[in-house]
Amino acid sequence: xxxxxxxxxxxxxxxxxxxxxxxxxxxxxxxxxxxxxxxxxxxxxxxxxxxxxxxxxxxxxxxxxxxxxxxxxxxxxxxxxxxxxxxxxxxxxxxxxxxxxxxxxxxxxxxxxxxxxxxxxxxxxxxxxxxxxxxxxxxxxxxxxxxxxxxxxxxxxxxxxxxxxxxxxxxxxxxxxxxxxxxxxxxxxxxxxxxxxxxxxxxxxxxxxxxxxxxxxxxxxxxxxxxxxxxxxxxxxxxxxxxxxxxxxxxxxxxxxxxxxxxxxxxxxxxxxxxxxxxxxxxxxxxxxxxxxxxxxxxxxxxxxxxxxxxxxxxxxxxxxxxxxxxxxxxxxxxxxxxxxxxxxxxxxxxxx
Amino acid sequence: xxxxxxxxxxxxxxxxxxxxxxxxxxxxxxxxxxxxxxxxxxxxxxxxxxxxxxxxxxxxxxxxxxxxxxxxxxxxxxxxxxxxxxxxxxxxxxxxxxxxxxxxxxxxxxxxxxxxxxxxxxxxxxxxxxxxxxxxxxxxxxxxxxxxxxxxxxxxxxxxxxxxxxxxxxxxxxxxxxxxxxxxxxxxxxxxxxxxxxxxxxxxxxxxxxxxxxxxxxxxxxxxxxxxxxxxxxxxxxxxxxxxxxxxxxxxxxxxxxxxxxxxxxxxxxxxxxxxxxxxxxxxxxxxxxxxxxxxxxxxxxxxxxxxxxxxxxxxxxxxxxxxxxxxxxxxxxxxxxxxxxxxxxxxxxxxxxxxxxxxxxxxxxx
Numbered sequence: 181x182x183x184x185x186x187x188x189x190x191x192x193x194x195x196x197x198x199x200x201x202x203x204x205x206x207x208x209x210x211x212x213x214x215x216x217x218x219x220x221x222x223x224x225x226x227x228x229x230x231x232x233x234x235x236x237x238x239x240x241x242x243x244x245x246x247x248x249x250x251x252x253x254x255x256x257x258x259x260x261x262x263x264x265x266x267x268x269x270x271x272x273x274x275x276x277x278x279x280x281x282x283x284x285x286x287x288x289x290x291x292x293x294x295x296x297x298x299x300x301x302x303x304x305x306x307x308x309x310x311x312x313x314x315x316x317x318x319x320x321x322x323x324x325x326x327x328x329x330x331x332x333x334x335x336x337x338x339x340x341x342x343x344x345x346x347x348x349x350x351x352x353x354x355x356x357x358x359x360x361x362x363x364x365x366x367x368x369x370x371x372x373x374x375x376x377x378x379x380x381x382x383x384x385x386x387x388x389x390x391x392x393x394x395x396x397x398x399x400x401x402x403x404x405x406x407x408x409x410x411x412x413x414x415x416x417x418x419x420x421x422x423x424x425x426x427x428x429x430x431x432x433x434x435x436x437x438x439x440x441x442x443x444x445x446x447x448x449x450x451x452x453x454x455x456x457x458x459x460x461x462x463x464x465x466x467x468x469x470x471x472x473x474x475x476x477x478x479x480x481x482x483x484x485x486x487x488x489x490x491x492x493x494x495x496x497x498x499x500x501x502x503x504x505x506x507x508x509x510x511x512x513x514x515x516x517x518x519x520x521x522x523x524x525x526x527x528x529x530x531x532x533x
Numbered sequence: 534x535x536x537x538x539x540x541x542x543x544x545x546x547x548x549x550x551x552x553x554x555x556x557x558x559x560x561x562x563x564x565x566x567x568x569x570x571x572x573x574x575x576x577x578x579x580x581x582x583x584x585x586x587x588x589x590x591x592x593x594x595x596x597x598x599x600x601x602x603x604x605x606x607x608x609x610x611x612x613x614x615x616x617x618x619x620x621x622x623x624x625x626x627x628x629x630x631x632x633x634x635x636x637x638x639x640x641x642x643x644x645x646x647x648x649x650x651x652x653x654x655x656x657x658x659x660x661x662x663x664x665x666x667x668x669x670x671x672x673x674x675x676x677x678x679x680x681x682x683x684x685x686x687x688x689x690x691x692x693x694x695x696x697x698x699x700x701x702x703x704x705x706x707x708x709x710x711x712x713x714x715x716x717x718x719x720x721x722x723x724x725x726x727x728x729x730x731x732x733x734x735x736x737x738x739x740x741x742x743x744x745x746x747x748x749x750x751x752x753x754x755x756x757x758x759x760x761x762x763x764x765x766x767x768x769x770x771x772x773x774x775x776x777x778x779x780x781x782x783x784x785x786x787x788x789x790x791x792x793x794x795x796x797x798x799x800x801x802x803x804x805x806x807x808x809x810x811x812x813x814x815x816x817x818x819x820x821x822x823x824x825x826x827x828x829x830x831x832x833x834x835x836x837x838x839x840x841x842x843x844x845x846x847x848x849x850x851x852x853x854x855x856x857x858x859x860x861x862x863x864x865x866x867x868x869x870x871x872x873x874x875x876x877x878x879x880x881x882x883x884x885x886x887x888x889x890x891x892x893x894x895x896x897x898x899x900x
Contacts, residue, residue: 389684401684525812527854528878528896529707532776 182347184300185415186288187322187330188271188307191339193284194224196317197263198253209234210251216240218431223255227339263315270310274303279415287327289415301344308342325350326411328363350409355382362406364399372396381407425470425514426450433474433507440471440501440508444493447513455515464488465518469496471503472510479503488515534599534625536570538592540615540634543575546588547609549740549764550579553586554605560650565602567649568623572596578649579605584733585652586740587765600646603630611639652767657751657758659695661719665761666744671702671713673738674891677860679731680706687773691734695752696724703778709857710781711864713891727752728775733768740766781894783880786873790819791843791886794870797824798862800838804828805855807836814900815855819874820848828855851877852900858883861893 194212209229214220232247277289296302322333336343384407467488481500680688808828869886
């Protein structure tokens with residue numbers, strides 16, 4: 181059956197929320213992120229800031245150098261979460277098959293939904309309108325027969341845009357896409373493909389299936405299908421959490437083990453709060469401590485434990501610290517959950533050989 | 534070109550021909566239909582380079598020879614939209630095809646007929662004829678097991694195997710296999726195998742279903758050609774070796790179960806509701822006179838149902854993809870289905886208890 185997938189993506193979400201609450205910020209370059217004096221990084225910036233080359237994940241200090249008048253606002257994560265929840269509630273009016281990717285992004289499977297005679301395009305328009313009027317920020321939407329194309333579509337007319345890839349458009353649309361647009365193709369894979377002379381989906385499509393999979397490896401099979409506009413990944417509402425952690429980057433490096441150990445109780449406290457809020461994540465299997473040293477190398481120490489306690493984290497922290505014994509930039513504590521028991525299912529196949 | 538024809542005589546063959554023309558074509562001429570007038574016959578041809586369909590329509594009178602290609606979908610839409618019993622006139626003028634009926638006039642773009650590809654004329658190495666409905670039934674009873682977009686490209690179709698007086702159709706996706714036999718009149722020295730691609734198979738069952746008419750089938754190394762009085766369908770074959778299906782037909786099954794087909798199908802479809810959406814696994818527990826089917830899903834929900842069956846033997850528990858079983862039950866015609874099982878790790882042979890012309894093999898699942 182032909183699926184109808186909508187990808188909803190808020191336009192510079194954190195920055196948009198800040199501009200909504202303080203309209204004087206509009207039309208000025210702003211960003212939400214850490215303090216440049218304290219090695220903060222940019223989380224989100226508005227389109228005005230992007231014109232100066234400011235990007236998310238960029239060091240705030242560098243962003244300020246690119247755009248001296250950049251206004252950098254501190255995070256208000258719990259507040260953004262509330263706004264996000266408000267948006268998700270709007271999405272739920274259209275379908276219950278929603279896969280949130282982050283606070284500001286979600287896939288919706290609206291196949292078989294009856295609003296607007298089942299028109300996914302009109303549902304996407306209605307969602308955009310409703311978010312604008314009820315939440316006060318703009319979202320972009322992409323409508324397509326699968327997840328990968330829906331995500332590309334939402335970027336197409338960003339910001340505040342809608343783009344629809346109808347099943348009939350897929351064949352025309354996909355060949356021209358650069359391979360970087362394919363789900364799962366990062367820098368490394370892209371470079372590998374380029375070395376093979378592959379730059380667009382048309383290049384992949386021109387290749388023999390077997391040869392392509394042979395050259396690219398196991399991931400090739402998936403890419404080959406994407407390049408033909410095929411992506412059967414379902415919109416999955418339930419996403420099992422594998423781990424939960426909290427971490428903090430300190431304003432000044434923690435110089436020694438003692439100063440690290442003193443931070444552990446506060447971190448563990450935050451972890452406990454998070455754990456209480458999400459009780460359904462299952463059985464805890466392991467506890468871990470993460471350390472990022474002043475030279476930016478990271479290490480993680482973990483041990484099997486059912487109920488992590490303060491002494492457990494302290495001793496993990498001790499062991500982790502000894503690995504380098506230098507001052508510490510970032511500390512994190514967390515737990516890993518046991519995988520839920522799924523009986524291993526095997527479909528037997530014929531032995532034709 | 535200048536001829537006329539009644540709308541009703543044109544419509545159905547045109548629809549059939551347009552059916553094989555792909556909407557999105559790389560080559561513009563492939564979204565066109567070729568029209569050839571020769572004496573008192575109009576021939577319409579559509580192709581996607583894999584399959585080709587020619588429909589012949591008798592005209593009221595003789596017209597001089599002419600040929601041209603026009604956009605298939607538009608031609609069909611025009612003819613469909615004209616009033617019933619319209620007399621439609623076609624005139625080729627300045628590389629446009631004029632279509633006139635009553636007070637309507639259309640002018641369609643054309644491409645020359647010599648640009649229209651035709652599948653090479655194949656010399657039939659094996660040929661025979663059979664009833665259309667009979668062919669459709671052997672296809673319908675096996676087609677569901679064909680693979681779809683499998684990397685083992687030779688599974689994305691149906692094996693037609695001709696031996697003396699016997700046609701076998703076989704389809705498998707590697708997890709289940711369907712095999713059906715049909716009696717034909719044909720002499721061959723040794724069995725002749727052809728793999729007809731999926732699209733060709735489905736077109737065949739759609740195009741030829743008239744139980745009162747025969748068709749002739751010709752197989753060559755590269756093509757299958759099926760011809761009735763007014764249609765000629767050609768499909769390329771898959772160039773590959775079909776797996777040795779005899780190898781996977783189970784022989785050692787000693788646990789024989791007879792069950793009411795409808796009861797079993799209803800039981801499976803109810804239990805299937807709570808099976809894992811991805812794997813569709815169900816557990817079959819067999820004991821004397823009774824079959825219990827159980828399904829669980831990741832949400833820890835459970836469905837269970839028992840039915841009476843004719844079975845004497847030891848207890849056995851075996852898992853299956855319930856869809857594979859339902860697919861078979863849907864094509865079994867009599868009221869009783871027969872299952873032959875050996876153990877939990879061996880395939881099941883499923884047959885119609887009153888008709889041994891079709892056999893189905895389903896591999897189990899470990900749940």
